[in-house]
Amino acid sequence: ETGVTQTPRHLVMGMTNKKSLKCEQHLGHNAMYWYKQSAKKPLELMFVYSLEERVENNSVPSRFSPECPNSSHLFLHLHTLQPEDSALYLCASSQDRAGSGNTIYFGEGSWLTVV
Amino acid sequence: EDQVTQSPEALRLQEGESSSLNCSYTVSGLRGLFWYRQDPGKGPEFLFTLYSAGEEKEKERLKATLTKKESFLHITAPKPEDSATYLCAVQGGSEKLVFGKGTKLTVNP
Numbered sequence: 001e002t003g004v005t006q007t008p009r010h011l012v013m014g015m016t017n018k019k020s021l022k023c024e025q026h027l028g029h030n031a032m033y034w035y036k037q038s039a040k041k042p043l044e045l046m047f048v049y050s051l052e053e054r055v056e057n058n059s060v061p062s063r064f065s066p067e068c069p070n071s072s073h074l075f076l077h078l079h080t081l082q083p084e085d086s087a088l089y090l091c092a093s094s095q096d097r098a099g100s101g102n103t104i105y106f107g108e109g110s111w112l113t114v115v
Numbered sequence: 116e117d118q119v120t121q122s123p124e125a126l127r128l129q130e131g132e133s134s135s136l137n138c139s140y141t142v143s144g145l146r147g148l149f150w151y152r153q154d155p156g157k158g159p160e161f162l163f164t165l166y167s168a169g170e171e172k173e174k175e176r177l178k179a180t181l182t183k184k185e186s187f188l189h190i191t192a193p194k195p196e197d198s199a200t201y202l203c204a205v206q207g208g209s210e211k212l213v214f215g216k217g218t219k220l221t222v223n224p
Binding site for chain 1: 119146147149151156157158159160161164166202204206210211212213214215216217
């Protein structure tokens with residue numbers, strides 16, 4: 001139990017579907033993140049939210065749309081994805097933005113397969 | 116640009132055979148170096164944070180050390196349950212956390 005919970009753990013979707021990934025953190029942190037992990041590649045930062053405000057968007061395609069309604073919840077809305085978007089999507093949180101050596105804690109991830 | 120290189124990519128050990136994993140980095144203004152363990156199909160699990168050269172941290176059979184150019188994760192008398200991918204990440208002046216590709220460790224009984 002890491003204090004960061006992601007649902008669903010596995011998702012298969014067609015290229016024309018719309019789905020969402022959900023993340024909830026129980027650590028009282030102020031910053032939340034979405035990372036993408038593909039085979040044989042380093043973790044890639046997608047989005048950063050600090051106190052519910054998006055502070056970074058790492059040139060992510062618009063078919064990925066994040067939403068942070070409060071400091072405990074983070075969503076990643078998915079629509080018209082491509083097969084190459086299949087990956088493990090990781091949610092994470094830290095006490096504050098990862099700017100002063102703050103440790104980032106990860107959830108278990110959501111495995112996404114686009115068919 | 117901050118960079119992290121981990122070696123080896125994969126390492127096979129016999130139970131009880133001690134070894135070290137390497138994380139070489141280039142960063143502008145190190146704010147922290149992080150080690151994570153990742154089991155197949157799961158998210159990374161935090162192990163250590165190191166902030167300055169010369170710092171060392173230990174947890175059970177793991178010991179992490181840091182110099183100005185690299186960090187080592189020493190594994191003493193490993194057990195099969197230590198098998199996992201170990202990830203290294205650095206955070207510099209850009210505030211971004213940059214990860215390496217990881218070292219996949221297999222410990223055979």
